[in-house]
Amino acid sequence: MDDNNGRTEGSDSDNSDNLLEVRDILNVTRILRSRRRRNHPRPQHNIGLRGHEYIIGILNGHPRNCKDMFQLEVRTFRALCEALRNHNLLRDSIREVTVEEVVGMFCLLVGHGSVHRVVGDRFQHSIETINKYVRRVIKALCEVGRHLIVPTHRDSVHPYISTNCRNYPWFKGCIGAMDGTMMKAVVPAELREAYRNRLGRVSQNVLAIVDFDMKFIFIYTGWEGSAHDARVLHHAASDSQARFPWPPEERTFGVIKERFKIFEVMPGYSVGWQGLIITSCCALRNFIRTVTPDDWIFENSSRFQLPPIELEDGDWTSSSHNIDMTTEASHAMAAIRDEIVISMWEARDGN
Template sequence: MASWNEDTLKDWNDDSPLNEDTLKDWNDDSQCNEDDRSRQINEELTQYEAVGALVGHYCEMYMFKQPCRTSEQTGNLWVQGIMNGHDDRCPEMFRVDKYVFHLLCTKLEEHGLRKSKYVGIEEMVAMFLNTVAHGQCNRMIQERFQRSGETVSRHFHNVLQACLSLSSELIRPIDPTFRGTHRKIETDPRYYPFFKDAIGAIDGTHIQCVVPAAERDKFIGRKGNPSQNVMAVCDWDMCFTFVLAGWEGSAHDARIFDSAITNSSLNFPHPPPGKYYLVDAGYPTPNGYLGPYRSERYHLPDFRRQVGFRNINEAFNYYHSSLRCTIERTFGVWKNRFHILRNMRSYDFQTQVYLVCATMAIHNLIRRHSSSDSLFEQAENDNIVAEHDQAEASQPSPSNVTSQSSSHMNRVRDAIRDQIVHSLSNN
């Protein structure tokens, strides 16, 4: 057995150089495998650490997050405090009196607005009104009402959609047949009987807008800022009876007017035979639309700078402008009430268009149901000169406008002019 062991050991010894090389290779392979395993373990640990960090961040943000809006005066308590407080607080915060506020809530509920599990109708409407009345950003409304940004945004758009539905009820003529003469004209010797068949006024106004840089150029309006050109019709009660919003600021008033009266889907309240709207010199005057004499003084400040009429056409223009100025005063009340119209936030453009219609609907609701409103009372003062812009009136109508001036309306204008001159000569 020992001899065999010696032979075996001899064989092993004879093979020892090969075994040493093999062992060396094994050691090298082992070291490589060790390095690979170590590298793999480190990579796995790094991945686990990253996953752990993400899980920790998620838990911190959504499962164990620290409350941000923790004031004891919640939005609901703040609104109820205003409703139960001094009468001046509601108009200051929401630009409507208490009666109109509650009426608006009722109307919007009828038009689809629903309370949520945690937010009532009054608080939703208060958030919306505070936003549009003061031009507040989402973050300010979050703090005031102690709500999250998502909650504020969601209810803002819910109220906006209900206001759009309400606008179809409110932005239209009270009497679509336009029978009789409005009391504003009937009781004012400056306008009666000359303008007894006038049913309202038409004009355009520019509302600041926020659009992508690629579309900015076509929205640049007369004053060099991006805007949407809004055409509106108002009655002599200073209520809007039609609105067409969303046109680019570079669009001519006459193009928008032409679209409004020729597109049947827009439901424009056309004047019946014998009745007419007052328009300024920037519009064509087909049948039913009465404009001033061009190339003559027209705007009221021009007459106040130089008293008296240089010819009989200016006499007509003065009284036409004085009555048509109702729509400029209406625009003034609307913009002064809703400051967001002068400082539009970065909503998508369609939302900006909707805001025009929604705020006009609320404007009409206030006018028809508020017993006393300081903005309307101030606008009714004839000594207040409304803003106007003569730039567009001096431009010729675009060639693609299909509505052309009517010789019949020129004869109507001449007849009214002669009536006015005869009346002035007898006084």
């Protein structure tokens, strides 16, 4: 009996020692795993090509890839990057984020309405990095817009008018077509009703003037969707900073909305930044029309140069004009319109 008790006690002691050893091993394993995770964090952006490698692959690959991803021809994309770099509007960063890469981020964002997370995954950067560089491109293109979104043919009649007997001489003073459009907006809840338009959609009312080359010569953003077009026009013409131009049509808005899908899914920037996005896209649109007149067919290989900003007294930058919104002025404008219509009708046979 004593021998059996002794063997039982010895067996219990061995089991206890084994349990202690197993517990010690588990604790050591847990500590090693914790140290491994702490000392060697798993990178999040380690899938596929890095941003700069991806850009090189796109620009040196099939030409269709650049058009599909960035909504630009390869040569137009390169010309845009060269213009932004040469005019010190963008520069390569010390962390090897090139101008081509940040322009690609912006084009992917506005061209497809992609969210920052998708753009970050494509370029293998954090959301914070994407947001920082996209804002820089927006500011750079808005600066370009100061040179490109300006009236053309101010000293002469546009060929579209002068060479068309149906337009000349009745519209010899016309510099373009003016129209407004509703762009989707993201605003705080307390401002949502003010930005809700007559269709019940939250948007901002954008006023623009387009010349006969389908280039924007004036853009005015930031007004609530509930604002009447006449009120937006009156404020634009009265704003000394807006540079309202004094002296083809809705399809231009259709083209820019078709190219830049971001207008259908506007990201959650502040209202001011949303307006800058619209302005930057209009500036980019003018750049494309300047460098690639036929859009996807690059024919003009001449190097693009930013024209200087000309500010002359008494020209289109003057803010001394006032729009007369009275009933008498409306009747007077209707009389002028009717007079033009009658004159055009009488000259319909070329007399």
